[in-house]
Amino acid sequence: MEKLRFEFKGQHVPASNAVVLVGVVGSGNLEVLVEPKPASGACAFDITTSARGFGSIWEAVLRDFHDRHGLADVAVSINDMGATPAVVSLRLDQAAAQLGSTGAKP
């Protein structure tokens, strides 16, 4: 298991203050929890992953996500059970989409 932390300066503060959870900590899957972090000006990622030694790949996937969304004042917490980079990207986009929509979803 490894804990990783990344932070990117962003511009886009989400309209809603909602807490969003997507995904499940299952084999090849991950859960992503997005919470407001007011006045930080950044998108902070805290990751706990079952796989060691993939820090540079995580950084690339998260930077790619950040280039697309540029979120600010947000904390993203991840519990990962060996998801592939593609699955991580999809889950992050799913979380961003749910943050953007107003209706409560499971």
Place this chain on the structure above:
Amino acid sequence: MNRSFAESTARERVHYLLDPGSFSEILGPADRVMSPHLAQLGVPASFDDGVVIGRGRLEGRPVLIAAQEGEFMGGGVGEVHGAKLVGLFKLALATRPAAVLILAESGGVRLHEANAGLIAVSEVMRALLDARHAGIPVVMLIGGSNGCFGGMGLVARCADHVVMSDIGRLAMSGPEVIESSHGVEEFDSKDRALVWRTTGGKHRYLLGDCDTLVDDDIVAFRGAATQALGSAHPLSVEALEREHALLAARVDRFGDCTDAVEVWARMGVSDAARVVDLDASALRDLKPVGD
């Protein structure tokens, strides 16, 4: 629209089972009440420890609800997971909902947490029986592909009502456990048809371990849960002795059968071999009266 119960996550099941917008979670993921044991073993934990609990409404009536996430550790009951279930039953004693609904999907005790998980399961059983003793009906809804086994299988049979789909499975020992303790000749856990014939919802329904058989559809589970609201079964020594007598009679009647199909035939189910192909409503029509 049909929404598969089996293919939904625990959170989706809760969301679509209850009245729209009525669910409010207790100890949600942002509270981070997580397993203290998994991190020590180098295993990622989950923000909700694999179980969603909270309050909601069903056809306007207040209910408490819990849903186990089968994809996280096979729905295994750890210390925190179990404590959340116990807390929900204790809340039921204080608030007297129309029912406590447990959407069970679990392989039983989370082995990583050993004794803490075992103790948790026994505490859940005690808390469930306290709620029943207070006249609050407890309804188990079983339709996840991981089934309901081990300690949670015991918990399920402590409840007032058991609702299952044919995808759901209910037993004490799981197929792999039986195979490794008694040998592959006794039970081949790779034989999926055998496993479902022996532990699946249809068999449980025909035997009477499951009260309501539904199709794999959250709306169907919702309907069955609604039917069970407010109808508690008596929790008494007489009821327990009746159940023990039924179980003893089952061994006498079916003890020499080597396959579930033989059991169904002996019960008087016509053309028993076709049971596996029937949907829930066809099977409900087929169940012999009195069984």
